[in-house]
Amino acid sequence: MRIRRSAPLLGALALSLTAGCASGTSSDSASSSREVSYWLWDSNQLPAYQACAKSFEKLNPGLDVKITQLGWDDYWTKLTASFIAGTEPDVFTDHIQKFGQFADLKVLAPLDELPLTSKIKDSDYQPGLGASWTGQDGHRYGAPKDWDTVALFYNKKMAASAGLSAESLNTLDWNPTDGGTFEKAIAHLTVDAKGVRGDEPGFDKNHVKVYGLATNDAGDGDGQTQWSSFTASAGWTYTDKKAWGTHYNYDQEAFQSTISWYFGLAKKGFLAPHKDWSQSNGTDVQVGTGKAAVAMHGSWMIKNFYGLKGIDVGTALTPVGPTGKRATMLNGLADSITKNAPNKKGAEKWVAHLASNACQKTVGGHGIVFPATKDGTAAAVASFKKQGIDVTAFTKPVTDKTTFPFPITNYAADVYALMRPAMQDIYANGAPVSGLDRTNSQINLLLSQ
Structure with missing residues (x-):
């Protein structure tokens, strides 16, 4: 589910980060790890991302993606706790309501500073999706994964x-x-x-x-x-x-x-x-x-x-x-890499794959959400059509440009x-x-x- 609610981040998160208690595992010491941990909350999308993980592992022998799916409320509670304990996942599905504070607390890795994810361009996705994940410091903190109206x-x-x-x-x-x-x-x-x-x-x-x-x-x-x-x-x-x-x-x-x-x-x-x-x-x-x-x-x-x-x-x-x-x-979700990801190099490769047209077309083919790339969206529309579902009411606002963005503030x-x-x-x-x-x-x- 994508219940549009949020809860205040635990004050302990800011305090622990200031004190350096959430330093996590050094990405250098874990760079050779086989496992890339990935968290998401939507059980409906789990099969689609399991399919993306399977293709990723074929393209990257020696890397295994471990996907953890949690319910909406448990997801954010456990993610916050993981930052405090230094047990955060390598990559997680991010929500626009949350990323501003996570970026401000410096627990996210700037994607534009990593070789593979730095290639992500706003023009790769539906208009407006990429820009939403740029922080006040000008860095990109999320790779667009889907959109919704x-x-x-x-x-x-x-x-x-x-x-x-x-x-x-x-x-x-x-x-x-x-x-x-x-x-x-x-x-x-x-x-x-x-x-x-x-x-x-x-x-x-x-x-x-x-x-x-x-x-x-x-x-x-x-x-x-x-x-x-x-x-x-x-x-x-x-x-x-x-x-x-x-x-x-x-x-x-x-x-x-x-x-x-x-x-x-x-x-x-x-x-x-x-x-x-x-x-x-x-x-x-x-x-x-x-x-x-x-x-x-x-x-x-x-x-x-x-x-x-x-x-x-x-x-x-x-x-x-x-x-x-x-x-x-x-609105739309994105994939973010944690600053202290245990497997930073693996995380970078996984997010680049998630953002790719290939993965997004795979997700679209499952007919659950509209992926962020245009080809991914087309695959989703075709999948819904095969199921006898007309999604014009959701896609027309995008083509007609009658949409407005989710509010982003501190x-x-x-x-x-x-x-x-x-x-x-x-x-x-x-x-x-x-x-x-x-x-x-x-x-x-x-x-x-």
Whole structure:
């Protein structure tokens, strides 16, 4: 899974690094090691990378790749602990939320300073992916591995019974005043316990059988699969810069009016309430059990939704916003080498292979995610097509250039720690969005230090 959450790095990490306690094993003394250790969290992608490892080992006799797959929460906890103990892996799958702090703590190896990985160019990948992994010091710390966008997943049977065609769902619009045709569609898809739709007289918002829109937590500070497509299509940006922003904009009217409207859907009974969300009851489960008709989620969830038993699933583009444009976040993961990698030379070779067109086409052929190279993406599209899955809703924003980047700043874990409870309070308790003014001030005070 790619649950878009983060937790503050343990303070002990910074202290141990400052004290030199996380020095790890010398790369020189381990350079002849046969084993290259590689960590990832997505179990769905494990077979694809096992295939890449097999081809790598054939090309590099004497090197063996040991892959460790951990769940999302355990992954970051154990990775942090490994840096403290000096037992870090050679290579790990990195997330954009994390790498800024890891780079700042100097636990990552600059890829542009290593002979093989220095050949990686931004032009090798889909536009915008490579640049995201450049630190403030100008060094590259991640080799792009894949990308993802956000779209609408919907229950075709429910949509048809509501008189909503695939074409109509792909041409929805929204605004923070009356919600536009998007809110009308979500309202009509909502059905209470007595069979009354959300836009019909007598609708009981307190006893809803099917919600028009599934819930996916409050979105913390990035709202990738919740509200980010709406705030971006309203013309709002997270910070003052595309990367390494120095000022957040959670206090702006465009953001707060959008958030007020979005969570207002729950008050009307159209969006599943916060209490319905849990790790074991994600939006795919809500759609799969008939609890919700539509879910907004990322492309990494394609197989989950299309694998729902008894549910005929379709996908649609995110709605057009007040700016007259659509928007979806373009995010992507990368592979990073740890600064004190026990097998630095082996790690360099492995990351160069992971970044290669050959490996990315292999990953694409498994039809799980969209690899970062264009050929890798094409392989994924072809694989999905063979499975009868149309992924246009995810690829069109990239070709149409209606994407925006994940926010990259310092103190990402602190932004999370401040924004998560603030957004939860708005969603779960109906707190006024104006309270974000204070939260935004606290965040910007941190960034100014």
